[in-house]
Amino acid sequence: MEVTIFIYNIFLIILCSIVLTLSGFYYLKTKNKCYFGIIVLFSLYLFNNIVVYTTEFIKTFSLSYNNLFISIPTYKTLILISILAAYIMINNIFLNLKNPKIWYFALAFLTFFLLIILVMERTAFKVWLFFLPGDIFFIVFNIYILNILRNKELTKGNELLRCYKKIMKYFLLMSCFVLIEDIFVIFKIDIYTDTILHITNRNFSEDILRISQSIMIVYYFFNYYPFESNQKEERHIILSGSNYKPASKDKKNEDKYNYYIFHLFCKTYLFTIREQEVFQHLLEEKNNKVISESLYISVGTVKAHVHNIFIKAKVSNRRELAQTYNKWKENQIASI
Numbered sequence: 001m002e003v004t005i006f007i008y009n010i011f012l013i014i015l016c017s018i019v020l021t022l023s024g025f026y027y028l029k030t031k032n033k034c035y036f037g038i039i040v041l042f043s044l045y046l047f048n049n050i051v052v053y054t055t056e057f058i059k060t061f062s063l064s065y066n067n068l069f070i071s072i073p074t075y076k077t078l079i080l081i082s083i084l085a086a087y088i089m090i091n092n093i094f095l096n097l098k099n100p101k102i103w104y105f106a107l108a109f110l111t112f113f114l115l116i117i118l119v120m121e122r123t124a125f126k127v128w129l130f131f132l133p134g135d136i137f138f139i140v141f142n143i144y145i146l147n148i149l150r151n152k153e154l155t156k157g158n159e160l161l162r163c164y165k166k167i168m169k170y171f172l173l174m175s176c177f178v179l180i181e182d183i184f185v186i187f188k189i190d191i192y193t194d195t196i197l198h199i200t201n202r203n204f205s206e207d208i209l210r211i212s213q214s215i216m217i218v219y220y221f222f223n224y225y226p227f228e229s230n231q232k233e234e235r236h237i238i239l240s241g242s243n244y245k246p247a248s249k250d251k252k253n254e255d256k257y258n259y260y261i262f263h264l265f266c267k268t269y270l271f272t273i274r275e276q277e278v279f280q281h282l283l284e285e286k287n288n289k290v291i292s293e294s295l296y297i298s299v300g301t302v303k304a305h306v307h308n309i310f311i312k313a314k315v316s317n318r319r320e321l322a323q324t325y326n327k328w329k330e331n332q333i334a335s336i
Helices: 002-030 033-057 059-071 074-095 100-119 124-149 159-189 204-223 231-239 251-268 273-283 288-295 299-313 318-334
Strands: none
Touching: 002 033, 002 204, 033 059, 033 074, 033 204, 059 074, 074 100, 074 124, 100 124, 124 159, 159 204, 159 251, 251 273, 251 318, 273 288, 273 299, 273 318, 288 299, 299 318
8 A cells, every 4th residue: 555655646746747847948948927837836736745745654744744734734824825826827827817816815815714713623624614715716716717718709719728618627627526525534534633633634636636737738748839938028029129010021020920920820729749840831732742751751640630730720621721821810910
């Protein structure tokens, strides 16, 4: 059993470390604040998992930690509030929330509530009251994000947001499981008496949620082009200082703009790196054989990538794909 727990914890630590490494690399490369938020969130996950792992293996530490939690849960409060704050920050940056301050005020109120719980007696009810507000806060915030993503105008033509909507539905479901597991463990498994104190510090539903988050982020970094730097800032860099216009004769500046538009389109429709390469050749009106020779892949593989591109862009042929891209490009130019 101890070997299984050890391997499980090592797996969690490695997974968090991979996410931190990738997020750090792409943050330094793009300066995207969303990646920084991921770094903060997974640093908290990693640190908290190490603490929980220590309570599972070192009995003296577990006893001291549990006694400290039941009397003055400072560490638990800081971790809980920090994780929720990082989660709000990531969604605020990604979706540009209208009133993010409301959620930070709610978080401050939650902190105050958790401090009040300190004066209560040492019972399972006290522990339940400690975890309940955080679980409900997470559920309510996920519902709020899903309500925003219900706006069809917001998600129209944006595969990334449609995919994010599905992810948030999964997060909402898992957050409900976290709440249910907390209730069950606190009242049915843990022991809170004057002579015996037994607390289960690990929530496996929470672990599954974090593993899922890790896998999704790793999948994104390995399959989609890291072009997530702040779009407004990047447009400003490309277009400012040169009075750039789409019809400008400045070839170098125009190439930069076309590069930006191309990868922004690919990001919007969630093209993988290989699909982007195939898409570039499709725009140049090359046939499958020429594309396969250029990319050193089989014609069958090219056809598979073309099929995936058609599905993501919601077109049925190359002509429609070119029309969709040109129309999308015109809309981007018009919005400048």
